[in-house]
Amino acid sequence: xxxxxxxxxxxxxxxxxxxxxxxxxxxxxxxxxxxxxxxxxxxxxxxxxxxxxxxxxxxxxxxxxxxxxxxxxxxxxxxxxxxxxxxxxxxxxxxxxxxxxxxxxxxxxxxxxxxxxxxxxxxxxxxxxxxxxxxxxxxxxxxxxxxxxxxxxxxxxxxxxxxxxxxxxxxxxxxxxxxxxxxxxxxxxxxxxxxxxxxxxxxxxxxxxxxxxxxxxxxxxxxxxxxxxxxxxxxxxxxxxxxxxxxxxxxxxxxxxxxxxxxxxxxxxxxxxxxxxxxxxxxxxxxxxxxxxxxxxxxxxxxxxxxxxxxxxxxxxxxxxxxxxxxxxxxxxxxxxxxxxxxxxxxxxxxxxxxxxxxxxxxxxxxxxxxxxxxxxxxxxxxxxxxxxxxxx
Amino acid sequence: xxxxxxxxxxxxxxxxxxxxxxxxxxxxxxxxxxxxxxxxxxxxxxxxxxxxxxxxxxxxxxxxxxxxxxxxxxxxxxxxxxxxxxxxxxxxxxxxxxxxxxxxxxxxxxxxxxxxxxxxxxxxxxxxxxxxxxxxxxxxxxxxxxxxxxxxxxxxxxxxxxxxxxxxxxxxxxxxxxxxxxxxxxxxxxxxxxxxxxxxxxxxxxxxxxxxxxxxxxxxxxxxxxxxxxxxxxxxxxxxxxxxxxxxxxxxxxxxxxxxxxxxxxxxxxxxxxxxxxxxxxxxxxxxxxxxxxxxxxxxxxxxxxx
Numbered sequence: 119x120x121x122x123x124x125x126x127x128x129x130x131x132x133x134x135x136x137x138x139x140x141x142x143x144x145x146x147x148x149x150x151x152x153x154x155x156x157x158x159x160x161x162x163x164x165x166x167x168x169x170x171x172x173x174x175x176x177x178x179x180x181x182x183x184x185x186x187x188x189x190x191x192x193x194x195x196x197x198x199x200x201x202x203x204x205x206x207x208x209x210x211x212x213x214x215x216x217x218x219x220x221x222x223x224x225x226x227x228x229x230x231x232x233x234x235x236x237x238x239x240x241x242x243x244x245x246x247x248x249x250x251x252x253x254x255x256x257x258x259x260x261x262x263x264x265x266x267x268x269x270x271x272x273x274x275x276x277x278x279x280x281x282x283x284x285x286x287x288x289x290x291x292x293x294x295x296x297x298x299x300x301x302x303x304x305x306x307x308x309x310x311x312x313x314x315x316x317x318x319x320x321x322x323x324x325x326x327x328x329x330x331x332x333x334x335x336x337x338x339x340x341x342x343x344x345x346x347x348x349x350x351x352x353x354x355x356x357x358x359x360x361x362x363x364x365x366x367x368x369x370x371x372x373x374x375x376x377x378x379x380x381x382x383x384x385x386x387x388x389x390x391x392x393x394x395x396x397x398x399x400x401x402x403x404x405x406x407x408x409x410x411x412x413x414x415x416x417x418x419x420x421x422x423x424x425x426x427x428x429x430x431x432x433x434x435x436x437x438x439x440x441x442x443x444x445x446x447x448x449x450x451x452x453x454x455x456x457x458x459x460x461x462x463x464x465x466x467x468x469x470x471x472x473x474x475x476x477x478x479x480x481x482x483x484x485x486x487x488x489x490x491x492x493x494x495x496x497x498x499x500x501x502x503x504x505x506x507x508x509x510x511x
Numbered sequence: 512x513x514x515x516x517x518x519x520x521x522x523x524x525x526x527x528x529x530x531x532x533x534x535x536x537x538x539x540x541x542x543x544x545x546x547x548x549x550x551x552x553x554x555x556x557x558x559x560x561x562x563x564x565x566x567x568x569x570x571x572x573x574x575x576x577x578x579x580x581x582x583x584x585x586x587x588x589x590x591x592x593x594x595x596x597x598x599x600x601x602x603x604x605x606x607x608x609x610x611x612x613x614x615x616x617x618x619x620x621x622x623x624x625x626x627x628x629x630x631x632x633x634x635x636x637x638x639x640x641x642x643x644x645x646x647x648x649x650x651x652x653x654x655x656x657x658x659x660x661x662x663x664x665x666x667x668x669x670x671x672x673x674x675x676x677x678x679x680x681x682x683x684x685x686x687x688x689x690x691x692x693x694x695x696x697x698x699x700x701x702x703x704x705x706x707x708x709x710x711x712x713x714x715x716x717x718x719x720x721x722x723x724x725x726x727x728x729x730x731x732x733x734x735x736x737x738x739x740x741x742x743x744x745x746x747x748x749x750x751x752x753x754x755x756x757x758x759x760x761x762x763x764x765x766x767x768x769x770x771x772x773x774x775x776x777x778x779x780x781x782x783x784x785x786x787x788x789x790x791x792x793x794x795x796x797x798x799x800x801x802x803x804x805x806x807x808x809x810x811x812x813x814x815x816x817x818x
Binding site: 447 | 679735765
């Protein structure tokens with residue numbers, strides 16, 4: 119689960135991680151009072167959406183920059199008014215962009231140098247890893263490619279935690295002054311405590327900065343949490359912003375469906391994540407384009423199939439549906455009856471190809487064939503994928 | 512023979528009295544698996560009855576292992592208690608713990624994996640379909656079925672299958688069975704980012720097993736486990752290997768159902784993994800419908816008989 123920058127910075131404050139003073143609001147009436155809580159000087163105005171690349175983004179009305187530096191209060195309010203309610207398109211949002219519903223004002227910082235800092239899980243070692251670099255403010259993947267010697271990693275033993283010597287080594291590699299080193303070590307230790315205690319999935323600070331007075335602070339904050347651990351963090355669950363999620367994905371989660379919208383024309387409904395991914399792949403292999411990822415889980419009950427059809431049909435790009443079920447334990451005839459009932463209930467008019475395999479499959483296919491509906495059946499994944507690709511083409 | 516489990520293997524089921532655990536306990540009993548006991552704290556002394564069979568329930572894994580001599584435990588307990596259930600297996604020194612549970616927090620698994628270092632227990636999973644070593648009977652009955660896979664799609668034979676995904680494993684197994692090619696053991700290692708047994712661990716076991724003549728390696732986007740396995744295969748494995756990677760059409764940065772199925776960088780895309788497979792001499796299945804045929808191509812090229 120992702121949270122906004124202003125929410126992340128509040129957590130940073132709780133954990134003693136310095137960041138510029140800031141205030142957020144969703145109402146233009148509060149712009150002035152927010153700015154008044156900050157000190158004198160420059161104001162940074164930041165659009166709050168769950169996507170990176172905000173600074174270089176463009177709003178759909180042509181206004182450039184989701185992050186702006188203002189010299190005066192009036193200028194800051196002017197920028198904020200242009201951002202709030204406007205739709206920001208960045209490299210991570212896709213063409214449709216995201217509507218800005220909150221604006222965050224922060225004090226400007228006196229930057230001496232920018233660094234990169236992140237904590238995440240290293241899958242190869244099954245341990246948390248701290249990733250730091252002297253090349254801050256840039257895309258870290260570019261740094262990894264061009265100057266890998268400027269990226270430093272610290273792997274943490276979960277039984278012992280972050281050791282002091284590891285911190286000393288890291289701040290030395292970053293080439294910090296004595297006072298900066300002390301401040302950075304404290305910041306990184308606190309950040310690791312937050313990562314561990316809050317079951318974070320990833321924390322990324324880009325840039326982390328040093329100032330002329332040798333302070334170290336987080337200018338930006340990107341934080342996400344392990345969804346499986348949210349049950350033990352109600353305070354984190356409260357930070358969820360449904361405005362940032364696809365309404366179809368929210369609807370799907372109510373029925374235990376895992377749905378992700380894509381931009382193709384063939385919708386798919388599959389049981390199991392691996393099979394669902396490969397169903398998308400095989401659609402593309404035969405010249406079609408998948409409209410979504412949809413995993414109905416191990417089962418595929420009638421209620422789930424009806425809900426799934428309704429969600430799929432809510433996407434205007436969908437021109438056909440491919441149902442691919444490997445009914446291992448479940449009776450294929452029960453699934454077939456569920457599909458027939460669902461088609462009747464939602465009044466499906468688009469081409470539908472069903473591939474059923476597994477337990478009691480003969481009866482299941484018979485149910486589909488004798489339903490009086492125009493349901494095309496496929497013998498294998500490849501056969502069915504070819505059929506739906508041809509029907510939609 | 513087979514790897515990790517045989518038809519004689521005695522298993523216990525943690526969470527046998529829960530709905531999910533009970534359903535699959537019945538299916539394993541029907542398959543002919545030696546279900547020697549169940550574990551549910553507080554229900555020790557009761558029994559689990561199915562089709563004329565009576566399975567004793569114990570309060571702890573240690574009690575169950577001492578009383579039954581079981582060497583494998585399968586875990587069906589809910590996510591908040593699953594890490595504890597795995598550690599209980601380690602303490603009772605079972606050979607193999609198979610965690611079916613989906614949705615265990617990553618931090619719990621990071622700690623469990625660290626705690627298991629140096630222990631005698633091997634973990635398969637979590638978030639996995641389990642393992643099957645098919646038997647000789649009708650619909651492969653008489654084999655050892657641990658977890659949630661449909662038993663009847665299997666056939667006893669000489670192909671090893673390893674995969675992160677459940678239904679994609681069934682797809683591969685079924686393709687083999689309808690071609691009359693049997694399996695030695697099928698292992699689902701699970702779709703989570705932190706798991707016990709890796710693709711490579713299973714590949715090494717298949718390579719050493721004289722009864723496994725060919726291998727299907729199924730992977731997906733995210734992480735580098737498939738790449739690690741492929742490089743090892745290139746250096747050490749002479750058996751025919753077919754490979755498939757799911758997720759070629761997955762957009763970067765989105766988790767595709769499995770917690771571990773996410774494209775994070777240039778190295779963990781389907782395209783990158785398929786390229787490594789080809790470099791390592793693994794016959795790549797063009798589509799998921801091509802997995803059994805890909806293995807047949809590899810076997811033919813190497814002059815190996817699979818059945």
